[in-house]
Amino acid sequence: MTAETGIGAAVKRKEDGRFLTGRGRYTDDINQPGQVHAFFLRSPHAHATINSIDVNAAKSAAGVRAVYTGTDVTAEDVGTLICGWNVVGKNGEGHLAPPHPVIASGKARYVGDPVAVVVADTLAQAKDAAELIDVDYGVLPASADLATTLDAGAAQIHDEVPGNMSYDWDLGDKAAVDAAFAGAAHVTKLEIVNNRLAPNAIEPRAAVGAHDPGTDQHTLYLASQNPHVTRLVLSAFHGLAPEHKLRVVAPDVGGGFGSKIFIYNEDVFLTWASAKVGRPIKWTAERSESFMTDAHGRDHVTTAELALDGDGNFLAMRVDTIANMGAYLSTFSTAVPTYLYGTLLAGQYKTPVIHVNVRAAFTNTVPVDAYRGAGRPEATFVVERLVEQAARETGVDPAELRRRNFIQPDEFPYQTPVALQYDSGNYEATMDKALGLADYAGFAARKAEAAGRGKRRGIGFSNYIEACGLAPSQVVGSLGAGVGQWESAQVRFNPTGNVLVFTGSHSHGQGHETTFAQIVSDKLGIPLENVEVVHGDTASVPFGMGTYGSRSLAVGGSAIVKACDKIVEKGRKIAAHIMEASVEDIEYDGGTFAVAGTDKSITTAEIAFAAYVPHNYPLDELEPGLDENAFYDPANFTYPAGCQICEVEIDPDTGVVEIAKFTAVDDFGNVVNPMIVEGQVHGGITQGIGQALHEGVVYDGSGQLITGSFMDYQMPRAGDLPSYDVDTTVTPCPHNPLGVKGCGEAGAIAAPAAVMNAVTDALGIDNMQMPATAEKVWRAANAG
Amino acid sequence: MASVSLTVNGEAVSAEVEDRTLLVQLLRDHLRLTGTHVGCDTSQCGACVVHMDGRSVKSCTVLAAQASGADVTTIEGIADGDTLHPMQQAFMDNHGLQCGFCTPGMVMSAIDLLKRHPGADEATIRRELEGNLCRCTGYHNIVKAIRQVATAG
Numbered sequence: 001m002t003a004e005t006g007i008g009a010a011v012k013r014k015e016d017g018r019f020l021t022g023r024g025r026y027t028d029d030i031n032q033p034g035q036v037h038a039f040f041l042r043s044p045h046a047h048a049t050i051n052s053i054d055v056n057a058a059k060s061a062a063g064v065r066a067v068y069t070g071t072d073v074t075a076e077d078v079g080t081l082i083c084g085w086n087v088v089g090k091n092g093e094g095h096l097a098p099p100h101p102v103i104a105s106g107k108a109r110y111v112g113d114p115v116a117v118v119v120a121d122t123l124a125q126a127k128d129a130a131e132l133i134d135v136d137y138g139v140l141p142a143s144a145d146l147a148t149t150l151d152a153g154a155a156q157i158h159d160e161v162p163g164n165m166s167y168d169w170d171l172g173d174k175a176a177v178d179a180a181f182a183g184a185a186h187v188t189k190l191e192i193v194n195n196r197l198a199p200n201a202i203e204p205r206a207a208v209g210a211h212d213p214g215t216d217q218h219t220l221y222l223a224s225q226n227p228h229v230t231r232l233v234l235s236a237f238h239g240l241a242p243e244h245k246l247r248v249v250a251p252d253v254g255g256g257f258g259s260k261i262f263i264y265n266e267d268v269f270l271t272w273a274s275a276k277v278g279r280p281i282k283w284t285a286e287r288s289e290s291f292m293t294d295a296h297g298r299d300h301v302t303t304a305e306l307a308l309d310g311d312g313n314f315l316a317m318r319v320d321t322i323a324n325m326g327a328y329l330s331t332f333s334t335a336v337p338t339y340l341y342g343t344l345l346a347g348q349y350k351t352p353v354i355h356v357n358v359r360a361a362f363t364n365t366v367p368v369d370a371y372r373g374a375g376r377p378e379a380t381f382v383v384e385r386l387v388e389q390a391a392r393e394t395g396v397d398p399a400e401l402r403r404r405n406f407i408q409p410d411e412f413p414y415q416t417p418v419a420l421q422y423d424s425g426n427y428e429a430t431m432d433k434a435l436g437l438a439d440y441a442g443f444a445a446r447k448a449e450a451a452g453r454g455k456r457r458g459i460g461f462s463n464y465i466e467a468c469g470l471a472p473s474q475v476v477g478s479l480g481a482g483v484g485q486w487e488s489a490q491v492r493f494n495p496t497g498n499v500l501v502f503t504g505s506h507s508h509g510q511g512h513e514t515t516f517a518q519i520v521s522d523k524l525g526i527p528l529e530n531v532e533v534v535h536g537d538t539a540s541v542p543f544g545m546g547t548y549g550s551r552s553l554a555v556g557g558s559a560i561v562k563a564c565d566k567i568v569e570k571g572r573k574i575a576a577h578i579m580e581a582s583v584e585d586i587e588y589d590g591g592t593f594a595v596a597g598t599d600k601s602i603t604t605a606e607i608a609f610a611a612y613v614p615h616n617y618p619l620d621e622l623e624p625g626l627d628e629n630a631f632y633d634p635a636n637f638t639y640p641a642g643c644q645i646c647e648v649e650i651d652p653d654t655g656v657v658e659i660a661k662f663t664a665v666d667d668f669g670n671v672v673n674p675m676i677v678e679g680q681v682h683g684g685i686t687q688g689i690g691q692a693l694h695e696g697v698v699y700d701g702s703g704q705l706i707t708g709s710f711m712d713y714q715m716p717r718a719g720d721l722p723s724y725d726v727d728t729t730v731t732p733c734p735h736n737p738l739g740v741k742g743c744g745e746a747g748a749i750a751a752p753a754a755v756m757n758a759v760t761d762a763l764g765i766d767n768m769q770m771p772a773t774a775e776k777v778w779r780a781a782n783a784g
Numbered sequence: 785m786a787s788v789s790l791t792v793n794g795e796a797v798s799a800e801v802e803d804r805t806l807l808v809q810l811l812r813d814h815l816r817l818t819g820t821h822v823g824c825d826t827s828q829c830g831a832c833v834v835h836m837d838g839r840s841v842k843s844c845t846v847l848a849a850q851a852s853g854a855d856v857t858t859i860e861g862i863a864d865g866d867t868l869h870p871m872q873q874a875f876m877d878n879h880g881l882q883c884g885f886c887t888p889g890m891v892m893s894a895i896d897l898l899k900r901h902p903g904a905d906e907a908t909i910r911r912e913l914e915g916n917l918c919r920c921t922g923y924h925n926i927v928k929a930i931r932q933v934a935t936a937g
C-alpha cells in the first residue's frame with residue numbers, strides 16, 4: 001500500500017482539489033459577521049516630519065467608524081515593532097534598533113510608512129474618507145542610496161543612529177587573510193551589487209482582526225508563514241492580549257517567499273483596533289501597497305576578492321559588504337546579511353581563510369528582510385562570480401578550477417573557516433552529473449553554431465551550498481536569535497483508525513498536506529487518504545516555529561517521525577497485551593504488529609481502536625488513547641548543495657538574453673516526494689533568473705519608489721523562460737531521521753550566479769550588475 | 785447605483801451595486817465566489833481571469849455593469865460535478881500549482897488559450913500566458929499541463 005504513496009513516491013497533492021475548484025480559503029476570502037474595513041493612509045514622502053494631521057473631516061465622513069493616527073496608537077501602549085535577532089558588532093555591542101512605530105508619529109521614514117488609518121463600513125468609504133485627511137508634512141532630504149548612506153553628509157534617518165549604521169560586524173581571521181593575499185600568485189577582484197527585490201507572492205498580504213468581548217478572545221486571520229511566532233510577538237512585545245487569549249490563523253496562504261514571516265504594522269494595528277472598534281476589521285494590500293510595504297530582499301553593495309596560488313588553489317577570500325536594512329529593522333533583518341550570509345562564503349571549497357565585514361545601513365526605503373534564500377543567494381553570488389572570474393583570468397576551465405578546490409567526500413564533517421560545520425556532500429559527483437545533463441562537452445560546437453547565426457552564446461556555472469533546516473536552538477541562541485528553532489508535531493489516531501497530524505510548520509504552496517501525510521502513511525501503514533495534516537491555526541496545532549529557510553521537512557518532518565515512533569512504541573505494548581506476548585517479541589513493520597515466529601498479527605488501526613475502547617488493554621501500565629506529540633531540535637543545520645548550469649544566447653541587435661538551456665542537479669539528501677521537489681526547484685530557478693535578468697526595485701534619489709507596480713517591476717513570465725532540466729544526487733543528511741536536507745531555496749540561491757556567469761561569458765566581459773536588462777546587455781554587446 | 789443581471793455558472797443572478805463596482809468584486813463580495821482572486825491593481829497578473837460570453841477576461845478590469853446580460857463562468861463552474869475539467873485534471877497530474885493563488889486564473893486562461901490555439905505548442909503556450917503571473921511554479925509544470933491537454937485526443 002505505502003510503496004505508491006510512502007516516502008519517495010511522486011504522490012499527487014491532496015490540497016490540489018480545493019485549489020483547482022476555487023475552494024481554497026485565503027485570508028481575503030474570510031468574512032466575519034459585522035466586518036468593517038481598514039485603509040492605511042501612507043506617506044508619499046521618503047523622509048518628512050509630520051507636523052500635524054487633521055482627521056476631523058474624515059471622521060465625519062459617511063460610514064467611518066474611527067480614524068487613528070500615530071499619536072492615538074502610541075498613547076495606547078501597543079509597543080513598537082521588534083527586531084528579533086540581536087547582532088553583536090565588532091565593538092562588542094548589539095545592533096542599533098531605533099523605535100519602529102506601528103503608525104508613524106513625528107516623522108515618516110519611507111514612502112509607504114503608515115501615518116493614519118481609517119476604519120469604515122466599506123473599503124470604498126474608508127478610501128474616500130482618507131482623501132479628506134490633511135497631513136502637514138515637512139519634507140526632509142532623504143538618504144535612499146545604499147552606496148552613500150553611510151557617508152558623512154548623508155541625511156540622518158534616526159536620532160538614535162548617528163551615521164545611519166545599525167552595526168559593523170565581521171567574521172573570520174582578518175590578519176591571516178591579509179597575509180594570504182600578500183603572498184598570492186593571483187588575486188581576482190569584483191565589485192558586486194546584489195539587486196534589491198520585491199517578493200511579490202501573488203496573494204497580497206491580508207489580515208482580518210476580530211475580538212469576542214464575551215470571551216475576551218482576539219483572533220487574527222493572517223496571510224502568515226508562522227502564526228505562532230506572530231502570536232508570541234503580538235502578545236509578549238505588543239501586549240495586545242495574553243497568548244491564551246489570542247488566536248492567529250494562517251489559512252491557505254498564496255505564497256510567502258519570506259515576506260509573510262515578519263510581523264508588520266498592519267498585523268498589530270488590526271488586532272488592536274478590532275477590539276477598540278468592536279467590529280472585525282479586514283485589510284488586504286493592493287499590489288501597489290505590497291511593493292511599498294512588503295519587506296524587500298537582498299540589496300547589498302560588495303567588494304569581493306579571491307586569492308589563488310600558482311596552481312589555482314584558493315588561498316583566501318576577503319569580502320566587504322554594505323547591507324541595506326531600509327528605514328527600520330524588520331523582524332529577522334539583522335541575521336540575513338550576517339549569519340545567513342557571512343557563514344556561507346566558503347561555498348563548496350576548501351578556502352582555508354576567509355574574512356567578511358558587513359555594515360548594516362539604514363536608508364529611507366521600506367525595510368529589507370529575508371526573501372527566498374535570505375543571505376545565501378548573496379553569498380553564493382559572491383563566491384561563484386569570483387570563482388568563475390578567477391577561472392577566466394587564470395585560463396583554467398571553470399569546472400576544472402572548481403574541481404581542484406572542492407571539499408572531498410571523505411572530509412566530512414568539514415569545519416569551514418566561517419563557523420559552519422558541513423555534514424555531508426559529494427560536490428564532484430553532483431557537478432559531473434550536471435556536466436553530462438548540460439552536455440558541457442558539446443558547448444563549443446553550440447557556441448560556434450550560434451555565432452554563425454550572429455548570436456553570442458555563453459555558459460555559466462553556479463555550485464552553491466546552503467545552510468537549511470533552521471536550526472539548532474542553542475546555536476542560534478548564542479548568535480543572538482530571540483527564539484528557539486525546533487519544530488513540533490502531534491500524531492493523533494481517531495478511534496476508527498484514521499489520523500490527524502498537527503504540525504507547527506506552515507504550508508503556503510510547499511505541499512505539506514501531502515508530504516507530511518506520506519511520512520505518516522509510510523511510518524504507520526495508514527492509507528494516505530486516511531491521514532489529514534492540520535497546520536496554521538494556533539488554536540489547534542501545538543506551538544511551532546513555522547516555515548522558512550527550507551526547514552519544514554528537515555525539522556518539522558523529523559518531529560513527525562519522532563511522534564510516529566512514539567505511536568509505534570506504545571502500539572507494541574498494546575499489541576503485546578492483546579496477543580498475549582512479551583513486548584520484546586513484537587515485530588513492527590509497515591503498520592502491522594506481529595508476534596515473532598507466529599502468524600499472529602494486529603494492525604495499527606486495530607491498536608487505535610483498542611486504545612480508545614480499552615476493554616482488553618493494559619490499563620495498569622498504559623494510558624488509554626493513541627495520541628503522541630514530539631518536539632524536534634536539530635543537531636546541526638543541513639547542507640544541500642548542487643550544481644546549476646545556465647546557457648544563454650544573446651542577440652547583439654536587441655540585447656535580449658535568451659535562456660537557451662538551464663540544468664540543475666541538486667543534492668537534497670533523501671527525497672520524500674520527487675514531484676514536489678522538482679516543482680520547488682523550478683520555482684526557485686525562476687526567481688533566480690528573475691533576479692539576474694528582470695527584477696530590480698528602484699528608488700530615485702529622493703526615495704520615491706519608481707518600480708511600484710507590475711507595469712514597472714518586471715516579473716519573469718512564461719515567455720521569458722525555457723523548460724528546465726532538473727535532476728538530483730543523494731547523500732543523506734546524517735543527523736535527521738529522514739536523511740533530508742531541504743529544497744525550497746536552491747534555485748533562488750544558485751541561479752543568479754549561473755545566469756550572470758553565462759551572460760558575462762557570452763559578452764566576453766568581466767562584470768555586469770544585475771538585472772542584465774536588454775538595454776545594459778545591448779550596450780555591452782555594442783561597446784567599442 | 786446600478787442594477788445588474790447576469791448568468792454566473794449557469795445561474796441567473798442580479799444585484800444592486802455601486803457604479804464603480806468591478807466584476808471581480810461582484811463575484812467575490814456579493815456572490816461569495818471567492819475562487820476568482822485579485823493579485824494586482826494594474827491588470828497584469830491574471831489571477832482574476834473568468835470567462836465572459838465564452839472569452840477570457842480579467843474581471844478586475846470589467847465593471848459589473850458591463851457584465852450585465854452576460855454569461856459568466858468562473859473557476860467554480862467548470863468541473864462536471866465531482867469530475868474535474870480536463871484542464872483542472874492536467875494541472876493536478878503535472879503539479880501545475882503550488883500555493884494555488886494564481887491557479888484559477890491560469891486554468892481559465894489556459895482553457896481559452898487552447899480554444900483559440902488548438903494543439904498549441906510550447907512556444908505558443910508560453911507566449912499566450914503573458915497575462916498570467918505565477919510566483920511559485922516557474923511555469924514549467926503549468927506549460928506541461930496545458931501541453932497535456934493540447935495533445936490529448
Ligand code: FES
Binds near residue numbers: 822
Ligand atoms: S487582479 Fe491582476 S490582472 Fe486582475
Ligand code: FES
Binds near residue numbers: 255883884886919920
Ligand atoms: S501557484 Fe502560487 S502563484 Fe502560482
